[in-house]
Amino acid sequence: xxxxxxxxxxxxxxxxxxxxxxxxxxxxxxxxxxxxxxxxxxxxxxxxxxxxxxxxxxxxxxxxxxxxxxxxxxxxxxxxxxxxxxxxxxxxxxxxxxxxxxxxxxxxxxxxxxxxxxxxxxxxxxxxxxxxxxxxxxxxxxxxxxxxxxxxxxxxxxxxxxxxxxxxxxxxxxxxx
Amino acid sequence: xxxxxxxxxxxxxxxxxxxxxxxxxxxxxxxxxxxxxxxxxxxxxxxxxxxxxxxxxxxxxxxxxxxxxxxxxxxxxxxxxxxxxxxxxxxxxxxxxxxxxxxxxxxxxxxxxxxxxxxxxxxxxxxxxxxxxxxxxxxxxxxxxxxxxxxxxxxxxxxxxxxxxxxxxxxxxxxxxxxxxxxxxxxxxxxxxxxxxxxxxxxxxxxxxxxxxxxxxxxxxxxxxxxxxxxxxxxxxxxxxxxxxxxxxxxxxxxxxxxxxxxxxxxxxxxxxxxxxxxxxxxxxxxxxxxxxxxxxxxxxxxxxxxxxxxxxxxxxxxxxxxxxxxxxxxxxxxxxxxxxxxxxxxxxxxxxxxxxxxxxxxxxxxxxxxxxxxxxxxxxxxxxxxxxxxxxxxxxxxxxxxxxxxxxxxxxxxxxxxxxxxxxxxxxxxxxxxxxxxxxxxxxxxxxxxxxxxxxxxxxxxxxxxxxxxxxxxxxxxxxxxxxxxxxxxxxxxxxxxxxxxxxxxxxxxxxxxxxxxxxxxxxxxxxxxxxxxxxxxxxxxxxxxxxxxxxxxxxxxxxxxxxxxxxxxxxxxxxxxxxxxxxxxxxxxxxxxxxxxxxxxxxxxxxxxxxxxxxxxxxxx
Amino acid sequence: xxxxxxxxxxxxxxxxxxxxxxxxxxxxxxxxxxxxxxxxxxxxxxxxxxxxxxxxxxxxxxxxxxxxxxxxxxxxxxxxxxxxxxxxxxxxxxxxxxxxxx
Numbered sequence: 008x009x010x011x012x013x014x015x016x017x018x019x020x021x022x023x024x025x026x027x028x029x030x031x032x033x034x035x036x037x038x039x040x041x042x043x044x045x046x047x048x049x050x051x052x053x054x055x056x057x058x059x060x061x062x063x064x065x066x067x068x069x070x071x072x073x074x075x076x077x078x079x080x081x082x083x084x085x086x087x088x089x090x091x092x093x094x095x096x097x098x099x100x101x102x103x104x105x106x107x108x109x110x111x112x113x114x115x116x117x118x119x120x121x122x123x124x125x126x127x128x129x130x131x132x133x134x135x136x137x138x139x140x141x142x143x144x145x146x147x148x149x150x151x152x153x154x155x156x157x158x159x160x161x162x163x164x165x166x167x168x169x170x171x172x173x174x175x176x177x178x179x180x181x182x183x184x
Numbered sequence: 185x186x187x188x189x190x191x192x193x194x195x196x197x198x199x200x201x202x203x204x205x206x207x208x209x210x211x212x213x214x215x216x217x218x219x220x221x222x223x224x225x226x227x228x229x230x231x232x233x234x235x236x237x238x239x240x241x242x243x244x245x246x247x248x249x250x251x252x253x254x255x256x257x258x259x260x261x262x263x264x265x266x267x268x269x270x271x272x273x274x275x276x277x278x279x280x281x282x283x284x285x286x287x288x289x290x291x292x293x294x295x296x297x298x299x300x301x302x303x304x305x306x307x308x309x310x311x312x313x314x315x316x317x318x319x320x321x322x323x324x325x326x327x328x329x330x331x332x333x334x335x336x337x338x339x340x341x342x343x344x345x346x347x348x349x350x351x352x353x354x355x356x357x358x359x360x361x362x363x364x365x366x367x368x369x370x371x372x373x374x375x376x377x378x379x380x381x382x383x384x385x386x387x388x389x390x391x392x393x394x395x396x397x398x399x400x401x402x403x404x405x406x407x408x409x410x411x412x413x414x415x416x417x418x419x420x421x422x423x424x425x426x427x428x429x430x431x432x433x434x435x436x437x438x439x440x441x442x443x444x445x446x447x448x449x450x451x452x453x454x455x456x457x458x459x460x461x462x463x464x465x466x467x468x469x470x471x472x473x474x475x476x477x478x479x480x481x482x483x484x485x486x487x488x489x490x491x492x493x494x495x496x497x498x499x500x501x502x503x504x505x506x507x508x509x510x511x512x513x514x515x516x517x518x519x520x521x522x523x524x525x526x527x528x529x530x531x532x533x534x535x536x537x538x539x540x541x542x543x544x545x546x547x548x549x550x551x552x553x554x555x556x557x558x559x560x561x562x563x564x565x566x567x568x569x570x571x572x573x574x575x576x577x578x579x580x581x582x583x584x585x586x587x588x589x590x591x592x593x594x595x596x597x598x599x600x601x602x603x604x605x606x607x608x609x610x611x612x613x614x615x616x617x618x619x620x621x622x623x624x625x626x627x628x629x630x631x632x633x634x635x636x637x638x639x640x641x642x643x644x645x646x647x648x649x650x651x652x653x654x655x656x657x658x659x660x661x662x663x664x665x666x667x668x669x670x671x672x673x674x675x676x677x678x679x680x681x682x683x684x685x686x687x688x689x690x691x692x693x694x695x696x697x698x699x700x701x702x703x704x705x706x707x708x709x710x711x712x713x714x715x716x717x718x719x720x721x722x723x724x725x726x727x728x729x730x731x732x733x734x735x736x737x738x739x740x741x742x743x744x745x746x747x748x749x750x751x752x753x754x755x756x757x758x759x760x761x762x763x764x765x766x767x768x769x770x771x772x773x774x775x776x777x778x779x780x781x782x783x784x785x786x787x788x789x790x791x792x793x794x795x796x797x798x799x800x801x802x803x804x805x806x807x
Numbered sequence: 808x809x810x811x812x813x814x815x816x817x818x819x820x821x822x823x824x825x826x827x828x829x830x831x832x833x834x835x836x837x838x839x840x841x842x843x844x845x846x847x848x849x850x851x852x853x854x855x856x857x858x859x860x861x862x863x864x865x866x867x868x869x870x871x872x873x874x875x876x877x878x879x880x881x882x883x884x885x886x887x888x889x890x891x892x893x894x895x896x897x898x899x900x901x902x903x904x905x906x907x908x909x
Contacts, residue, residue: 016819023823023846027830032838039842046823046853053816053860058852058868065875066849070882074845077886078838081893094835094900103832106794107825113801114821133865141865142872149869153876160880167887784905786840790831 015048030091032078036071043067057135185236189249189266192229192276193315195222200308207301219304220287223311227280234273238674245269245677246385248321262382267321269678274519275318275451278526282443283311285645289534290435292641293541303343307439310336314444318451323372323382326452330368330416333445334361340440341432353431360425364415368452371408374401388458395462406463409456410470413449417503420477424736426500427484430492434537437492442499442529447522450506454515457680461513467598471511475606478504480734482613486620487730490547491536494621497733498573499529501610505589508607512599514592515679516672521585523671524656528572528582531649535566538642539625543632549621554630562638563626565646570622572653574615574707577700581657586611587699588662591692604695608702615706616713623714662692816857823850837892837899841885848878 022042029035043066050059142150199222207215237247250265287307294303313332320326342354376382378401379390395402413419418426429441440446453460453470460467478501485497502525509518539555539562540547556563572582590611594604660671672681729735757765781792823846830843852874859867893899 012815019819020822020826023826026846027826027834027839027843032836035839035842039845042823042846043849046849049816049819049853050856053857055856055860055868055871058856058871061872061875062852065879070845070879073882073886074838074842077890080890081838081899083899087899091836095833099833100829103791103794103829106791106798106832107829109798110794110801110828111821111825113798113805114825115818117805131863133860133863133868137865138868138872142869145866146869146873149873153873156880157876160883164883164887167884167891782908784908786837786901786904787832787835790828790840794828794832 011052012049015045015052018042019045019049028095030095031088032083033075036075036078039074040067040071043071054132056132057138060135186233186242186247186268187249188229189233189247189268189319190251192226192233192280193266193312193319195226195229196308196312196315198222200305200312203301203305203308207305210301212295212300215301215304216291219301219308220284220291222308223280223284223287226311226315227284230273230276230280233268234277237268237270237273250321254324259380260376260382262322262324264325265321266319267384268319270675271451271454271519271678272318274523274675276315278523279311279314279318279444282526282530282649283307283439285648286435286439286443286530286534288641289438289537289645290433292639293435293537294433299343303340303433306336306339306343307435310340310440310445314448317448320384322384323375323387323456326384326455327368327372330365330412330448333440333448334358334365334416337361337429337440337445340436341429343432343436350431353425353428357425357429360422361415364412364422367408367410367415368412371405371412374405374408378405384455387456391458391462397462398464399462402459403463403466406456406459406466407469409452409459410466413452414473415449416452417446417449417507418500419449419504419507420473420480421736423477423481423500424733424740427493427496427733430490430496434492434533434540437496438530438533438537441496442533443526446499446503447506447526450503450510450518450522453507453510454519454679457515460510461680464598467511467513469511470507471593471598471603474504474507474509474511475603475610476504477501478508478610479606479613482610482617483730484733485617486613487727489550489731491539491549491552491621491625492533492547494549494617495529495532495536498532498614498617501614502529502573505586505607505610508593508603509589512593512596512603513680514589514596516675516681517585517588517592519675519679520660520671521589524572524581524585524653527649527656528569528653531565531569531646531653532573534642534646534649535562535569538562538638538646539566542634542636542638544635546632549624551631552625553628554626555634556626558630558634559638561643562646565650566626567622568650568653570618574618575611575699575703576615576707577696577703579654581653581655583700583703584657584660584662587696588660590699591662591695594695595691608699611699612702612706615703616710619707619710620714623710627715662696813857813861817854820850820854820857823847823853826850835900835902837889837901840901841882841889845878845882848874 019042022038022045025038026035026042029038043062047059047062047067050056050062199218203210203215203218210218247268248265249268250263253261253263255261287304290303290307294300297303310333313329313336315329317326317329317333320329338354338358341357342351344350372382375387379387379394381387381390391402415422426441426446430437432440460470481497481501481504485494485501488494488497502521506518506521506525509515509521539552539559542559542562543552543555546552568580572580574580575582575586577583590604590607593599593607594601660669732738781788827843827845827847827850830846831840834840834843852871855870855874856867859865859870889899892904896903
């Protein structure tokens with residue numbers, strides 16, 4: 008029946024949980040990519056192929072790869088991993104776990120049918136063409152704004168990532184720019 | 185003639201003003217002339233007024249000179265007016281005359297002191313206030329003078345202010361008399377509330393009409409006025425300030441604490457006699473207090489080392505005699521003793537001051553001795569004064585006055601044998617301590633060298649007062665010795681006469697003989713104890729007890745002073761302030777708590793957001 | 808398909824969201840916190856798309872595009888910052904970066 012939904016759903020949940028419990032950063036990132044893939048499959052099931060494609064291309068393909076590059080640049084090494092393992096004891100999970108559980112229960116409670124009266128779904132597909140039309144008609148302003156946002160992101164990332172070659176007295180050599 | 189009455193108190197006030205404002209710039213001689221001269225003028229005026237009054241008495245033996253109405257509120261309108269009658273004439277005579285002699289003496293005594301004009305300014309203010317007190321027509325003006333003399337007493341006791349001990353003694357005097365003053369003020373309020381007036385004559389006529397005999401209100405008013413008198417006159421239980429007041433210069437002790445201010449209480453009671461007659465229990469209380477005080481002070485004087493403290497306790501004791509007389513209804517006897525006491529006590533203090541000055545400010549009698557032949561005039565005047573104090577029979581004025589009191593203590597319907605016995609025993613003790621003082625100070629081996637020899641300005645007042653101490657008594661000869669009641673005849677125009685049991689001359693004669701023998705016996709015992717053997721300071725327990733004035737200071741320290749200081753200390757940070765500091769501290773606490781939430785840790789903030797989301801959702805959706 | 812109701816999708820989104828939230832609160836390493844934030848963003852995107860699909864409108868996917876854009880910008884700037892932090896403090900522990908406390 009809705010295996011197309013429930014299996015990716017399960018995979019998404021499991022891999023998300025695995026993301027937050029790994030001690031190795033690259034492993035966690037790879038699990039995150041798995042989670043993103045499964046969510047893309049769910050998008051397909053929901054009849055939104057464009058969103059699914061975007062998810063894979065941009066989210067998993069660009070953003071996560073960027074993440075992996077940055078982690079590799081950091082060159083964390085074995086001792087960082089050991090440190091992570093050490094810091095991740097059981098006690099830490101209790102507080103956040105309880106809080107989030109309560110939140111989840113509340114969310115579920117909101118979603119029960121008696122509450123707001125949602126019901127079924129039609130299975131129709133929303134094609135990319137419709138998305139495009141909507142994007143450049145109704146939400147044109149939003150597109151422009153996100154353009155500007157990306158611009159600022161680029162500028163910021165460029166500036167912050169720059170390695171300035173400044174002359175410092177050898178006394179201050181310990182600090183990096 | 186009588187219209188010059190207003191000048192008598194105003195001259196000293198005027199001189200006070202000039203000395204206070206410009207005294208620093210005057211040369212010493214000018215301050216002296218102004219200071220002593222104003223009192224001298226007042227004395228002269230008093231003499232003239234007195235002669236005019238006696239030879240040509242005004243109607244009813246009263247004369248009132250009104251200036252203006254002080255205020256007029258709700259029917260109460262005291263006025264600034266001076267009231268002359270035989271009682272006030274006696275007082276102003278003593279005040280101005282003895283005051284003048286003391287001022288002359290002070291010119292030489294205080295000659296080298298800095299603050300010379302300040303001294304005379306205070307003394308003149310004092311004389312002015314005292315004259316206002318006795319000349320006042322109403323109790324409010326009397327209270328003004330009362331407070332004025334209290335102020336001057338404070339200023340003069342602490343005259344050498346650079347030594348903090350003097351300041352402490354002045355404070356003690358002021359505070360203890362304040363207690364009495366407060367009682368007196370409440371008494372005045374009572375009188376105003378019930379009788380509607382503070383005019384003395386009106387009170388004396390209204391009170392018997394408004395209050396029945398021994399009514400509660402009369403007793404209360406009389407008791408409160410008595411409280412004021414006890415404070416000013418240093419009687420039990422407010423007598424602790426007078427021995428310490430000897431920290432002031434000797435002329436101050438002579439004028440204020442022997443002759444005038446301490447007798448203000450006697451004056452008050454004599455003036456408002458009708459009130460006390462209305463409240464016989466209070467009058468009995470006066471007699472008992474007088475008797476008890478004279479004994480307590482007498483014993484204390486036996487053990488003192490300081491020459492002035494002996495005389496101070498002696499003053500307390502003699503005023504006890506005056507109170508005893510007032511208590512048994514012998515008002516004229518009390519006033520007579522007041523006058524004679526003023527003479528010989530002022531003489532004793534001035535002579536003691538001369539001794540102290542000559543021996544380089546040495547006060548301890550055990551460090552004196554053997555100066556009898558070196559300072560003959562002072563010795564003889566001191567001896568005459570002491571003889572009068574001890575009431576040596578027949579030749580001294582003190583004999584007549586004290587004997588009159590003792591006789592009335594026995595014979596008056598309000599008197600009793602116990603009171604008479606107390607007075608007699610007191611006379612015995614008086615003789616002992618007086619001659620103890622003479623023998624230790626003037627006889628024996630000399631221990632301190634003589635420095636300054638006294639000049640004319642010291643010697644002349646001493647001589648005059650000595651003469652008065654001898655002959656002053658002859659204006660009131662009792663029935664057994666000539667029956668010349670000049671003084672009491674004069675004074676009893678305005679004071680109730682003392683009722684006497686029976687005019688039994690023989691009985692009176694016997695009692696006089698007993699009194700005379702007692703005085704001589706005291707002299708003999710003193711001779712045995714202090715002249716035959718060498719006196720020592722003596723430190724056994726009984727002597728220590730008497731030395732400390734029967735431990736009153738110790739008692740008051742523990743009962744009153746320490747608790748009040750304790751309360752003041754725990755309230756040092758005003759407990760009302762605690763409310764404000766408490767609020768501030770509470771806010772500070774809250775701030776501390778809030779700071780803890782700013783940990784700077786990202787995860788903590790994320791937790792905060794999550795918790796906030798949970799709470800908000802709960803409230804919005806589920807509640 | 809009919810039984811894949813909106814509620815189910817939203818429930819899934821909720822679960823993913825809370826998982827990300829737990830990750831942010833628990834992990835001390837900044838990189839992992841960023842990752843968890845990505846999970847949360849993804850979950851909210853899922854919610855949007857599901858809602859759009861229910862109402863047969865393209866708006867859900869449009870919102871999803873915007874979220875994606877924003878995530879991209881945020882990740883690039885964030886990673887640049889992380890590189891800077893590592894260079895300066897030599898540690899990626901978020902708890903060490905608490906100079907703003909008090």
